[in-house]
Amino acid sequence: MAAPSPKPRRQLPLTWLGLMPFVIFVTLFLILPTMHIVVGAFQDRTGAFTLQNLRDLNTGTIPSSYWVSVKISVASAALGCLIGFGMAAAVVFGAVPRWVKSPLMTFSGVASNFAGVPLAFAFLATFGPVGLVTVFMRNNFGIVLSRDIGFNILSFWGLTVTYLFFQIPLMILIITPALEGLRREWREAAEVLGASTAQYWRMVALPILFPSLLGTFALLFANAFGAVATAIALTGSALNIVPIQLFAQIRGDVLGNPNLGYAMAFGMIVITAIANVLYIWLRIRAERWLK
Amino acid sequence: MSLYARLTGWIVLLFGLGYFIVPLVGLTEFSLKARRGVYSFDAYAKIIGDPEFQATFSYSVVMALVTIAMGVLIVVPTAFWVRLKMPWARPYVEFLTLLPLVIPAIVIVFGYIRLYNTSSFLPLTGTATGTNLLLAFGYTVLALPYMYRAIDTGLRTIDVATLTEAAQSLGAGWTTILTRVILPNVLPAVLSGAFLTFAIVIGEFTLAALLDRPAFGPYLQRIGANKPYEPFALSVIAFAITWACMGLIQLVTRFSKHTKAQP
Numbered sequence: 001m002a003a004p005s006p007k008p009r010r011q012l013p014l015t016w017l018g019l020m021p022f023v024i025f026v027t028l029f030l031i032l033p034t035m036h037i038v039v040g041a042f043q044d045r046t047g048a049f050t051l052q053n054l055r056d057l058n059t060g061t062i063p064s065s066y067w068v069s070v071k072i073s074v075a076s077a078a079l080g081c082l083i084g085f086g087m088a089a090a091v092v093f094g095a096v097p098r099w100v101k102s103p104l105m106t107f108s109g110v111a112s113n114f115a116g117v118p119l120a121f122a123f124l125a126t127f128g129p130v131g132l133v134t135v136f137m138r139n140n141f142g143i144v145l146s147r148d149i150g151f152n153i154l155s156f157w158g159l160t161v162t163y164l165f166f167q168i169p170l171m172i173l174i175i176t177p178a179l180e181g182l183r184r185e186w187r188e189a190a191e192v193l194g195a196s197t198a199q200y201w202r203m204v205a206l207p208i209l210f211p212s213l214l215g216t217f218a219l220l221f222a223n224a225f226g227a228v229a230t231a232i233a234l235t236g237s238a239l240n241i242v243p244i245q246l247f248a249q250i251r252g253d254v255l256g257n258p259n260l261g262y263a264m265a266f267g268m269i270v271i272t273a274i275a276n277v278l279y280i281w282l283r284i285r286a287e288r289w290l291k
Numbered sequence: 292m293s294l295y296a297r298l299t300g301w302i303v304l305l306f307g308l309g310y311f312i313v314p315l316v317g318l319t320e321f322s323l324k325a326r327r328g329v330y331s332f333d334a335y336a337k338i339i340g341d342p343e344f345q346a347t348f349s350y351s352v353v354m355a356l357v358t359i360a361m362g363v364l365i366v367v368p369t370a371f372w373v374r375l376k377m378p379w380a381r382p383y384v385e386f387l388t389l390l391p392l393v394i395p396a397i398v399i400v401f402g403y404i405r406l407y408n409t410s411s412f413l414p415l416t417g418t419a420t421g422t423n424l425l426l427a428f429g430y431t432v433l434a435l436p437y438m439y440r441a442i443d444t445g446l447r448t449i450d451v452a453t454l455t456e457a458a459q460s461l462g463a464g465w466t467t468i469l470t471r472v473i474l475p476n477v478l479p480a481v482l483s484g485a486f487l488t489f490a491i492v493i494g495e496f497t498l499a500a501l502l503d504r505p506a507f508g509p510y511l512q513r514i515g516a517n518k519p520y521e522p523f524a525l526s527v528i529a530f531a532i533t534w535a536c537m538g539l540i541q542l543v544t545r546f547s548k549h550t551k552a553q554p
Contacts, residue, residue, distance in 0.1 A: 018372035019380065025365055026387050028413075029428045030435075033402025034394055040405070083310075086303035095300020110537040111311060113487070116494045117511045118318075118526035125523050126317030133313065165314065168307060226395035229496035233512045243397055250401050250501055258405075265398045276393045 038269070040262035053263035060255075061240055062264065069225060069242040070271075072156060076163035077220035081213060083164070084171025092179040105176065108169035115166050120233035123162040127153045154235050162234060163224050170223060171216055178212040178286065215282030222275035226268070242268055315530065322523035334520035335528075343510060344525070351499075351507035354423075355492035358430040359485045362438040365431065367481065370443045371473050374451045388439035391432050400429060400501045422502055429498045434488040441487070445480025446473075482543045490536035494529045 044050045057063070091101045126132050127145065131153075137143040145151045152158055182205055190200040228243040237244060246268065248254045249261040325333035338344050373381050391399070403425055407415040415421035454476070458468045474481065499506035511529070515522040 015376050018376065019369060019384075022365055022369040022384070022387075025428075025431075026390075026435075029403075029432050030387070030390060030394070030399065033399055033406050036402045036406045037398055083303070083307055087307040090300030090304045093296075093300070095297045096304050100304070106537070106541060107311070110534060113490065113537075114530075114533060116529075117496050117508055117515070118494060118529040121511075121515060121523050121526040122314040122318040122530070125321035125526075126314045130321075132317035132320055165311065168310065222393070226397070228395070228397050229508065229512070232496070233515055236516070243395070246397055246401070247497075247501070250397070250404065261401070265401050268395050269393075269398055272395060273393055 034269070037262050037265045040259055041266035043259060043262075045257075045259065053257075053259045054266075056257070056260050057263055057267060061245070062255075065240045065242050065245045066267065068156065068240055072160055072163070072241065073221045073224040075156075075160045076167050076224045077217050079160070080164055080167025080171050080220050081175075081217050084168045085175055085213070087168070088172050088176045088179055092176060101176075104172065108172040111169040112166050112173055115163075115227050116229045117233040119162060119165055120230050123153060123158070123165070123234065127151070127158065127161070154238050156239070159231060159234060159239060159241075162230060163227065167220050167224065170220060174216045174219070175209075175212060178209060182208065209286075211282040211286040215279045215286060218275040218278040218282070222272040222279070225275070226272055318523055318530070319527055322520060322527050325520040325524075334524035338521045338524050338528075341521075347505050347507045347510040350505055351493050351495075354427060354430065354506065355489045357427045358434060358492050359488050361427060361431045362434050362484065362488055363481055366435070366438045366442050366484075367474060367477070368469060370439060370446055371451065371469065374443075374446050375455060385439070385443075388435045392436050396429075396433060396497045397501070399432060400498045403429060404501065416502070422504060426498060426502050426504050426506075429502075430488075430492050430495065433495070433498070434484070434491055437487045437491075438484040441480045441484035442477055445477035449473075449476045479543045479546065483540045486536040486539045486543070490533045493532055 041053055042049055042051065044052060057066075087104070090096050091098075091104060124131065127134060134145050137145060143149070153162075186204055186208075187200055190204050195203065226243065228247060231239065231241060231244055232247060235244070237248065242264065245254075246261070246264050249264065253261065255261055255264075320330075322334055323330040323332070325331060325337070369384065373384050404416065407413050407421075407425060409417040415425040451473070454472050455468055458472045463472070494508050494511070495506070496508035496512060500509040500512070507529075511522060511525050514525070
């Protein structure tokens with residue numbers, strides 16, 4: 001390989017050839033299908049260019065489904081960030097014994113991948129009408145979840161609480177390395193200069209962590225926004241969110257306009273893409289300080 | 292560290308752990324309640340005896356194995372080739388492999404249904420075999436980010452160029468190099484990717500449901516609507532499989548570290 005090739009011009013196409021199976025596969029089963037949807041979002045039934053589909057997104061139940069989806073994603077991402085940050089901080093800053101870290105990280109690796117139908121059943125069995133916690137609260141404290149605190153698993157908060165099961169571990173996985181990157185010297189320097197713990201956090205640690213926190217929030221948001229199986233298994237069609245509506249549209253064209261379906265899917269791509277780009281950009285920024 | 296901080300740390304951690312453990316306990320407890328008044332494995336017995344369970348479960352297992360084979364076949368040569376000959380292309384290839392995390396699975400399968408219908412240039416959804424193949428391709432795409440990252444990390448720990456040159460000077464062709472030199476060296480990485488793929492495919496719902504294939508995920512969702520205890524027993528089984536896969540990944544990773552420590 002190190003020896004210079006006598007015929008450099010023939011090398012190039014041959015080198016490219018090695019990448020061909022991958023490129024063909026990705027083009028056929030990832031790029032083309034996605035492009036088909038994106039292009040379809042800008043076409044009318046005859047195939048001519050139009051922006052009408054995107055305008056039609058503002059009709060019927062579509063805006064409200066986007067709004068509910070965004071709200072659930074924001075709520076589960078915010079709570080996931082908060083609780084995950086707390087748990088990671090407790091482990092990293094030594095409030096709890098160090099040996100907790102390894103099993104917690106392993107567990108987070110598993111749980112962050114565990115979206116899906118079984119997760120929905122786990123929460124139904126726990127917070128559903130005859131679930132473990134529901135029955136326990138009723139029998140021991142006389143609290144009926146649905147009546148006294150207005151909690152119902154087949155609702156906005158029910159879905160949010162369920163999503164947290166994979167949101168919190170994802171936060172722990174991503175934020176733990178960032179927290180470990182906070183150098184002891186920074187804290188000591190702040191203390192030498194007379195800063196209180198609160199001042200250290202407000203003026204040193206949080207500004208450094210801010211890109212990581214915001215980036216992870218964006219990632220968690222995208223994660224919740226694209227979750228389909230959990231939502232369908234948990235609420236059926238009771239909750240009007242984008243993935244459920246799109247699922248129904250693909251199954252049976254409930255919107256009565258295939259191109260409007262494309263536009264809906266396109267909207268989903270745009271939102272998750274923005275969230276992911278934000279995540280990647282903030283991650284690069286975060287790496288300036290944290291390695 | 293002050294007592295106050297310690298206490299807060301413990302409370303947060305225990306709350307979080309409770310959050311993870313209670314639903315799992317709730318699920319398991321509920322799945323054992325099929326017989327009135329006592330805990331029993333009735334729901335498990337019933338579900339395992341269900342021929343539809345056996346059919347859908349074996350379908351998903353076969354699908355997972357096919358996906359793993361496809362993933363290895365596509366990713367190992369590509370990652371190897373990029374490392375060896377086209378290092379400049381790595382960011383682009385990596386970007387492509389990460390796209391499935393950006394584009395929601397429901398959008399990808401939507402594209403499949405419209406692009407590969409009976410009137411297209413590649414009418415895959417026209418036949419059962421074609422649709423099965425399409426589903427396997429779809430799963431390979433979903434697993435691509437994990438598979439590529441695992442194998443690329445594995446390749447980083449070995450000296451690809453030297454190994455390839457050594458094999459070539461001994462007269463090995465590309466197939467021999469890949470199967471008998473590179474693959475054995477990155478086997479732990481390949482296995483990690485494979486187990487993760489297995490865990491993803493076995494309970495996958497969206498693709499299988501929309502392509503209308505008799506897989507485990509849609510079956511679980513369907514019986515959830517009309518059976519009282521069985522879906523919960525099935526969910527316990529699904530959880531157990533995922534955990535087993537993740538446990539195996541840990542085991543493989545630890546094992547590979549161990550072998551590397553001995554030169």
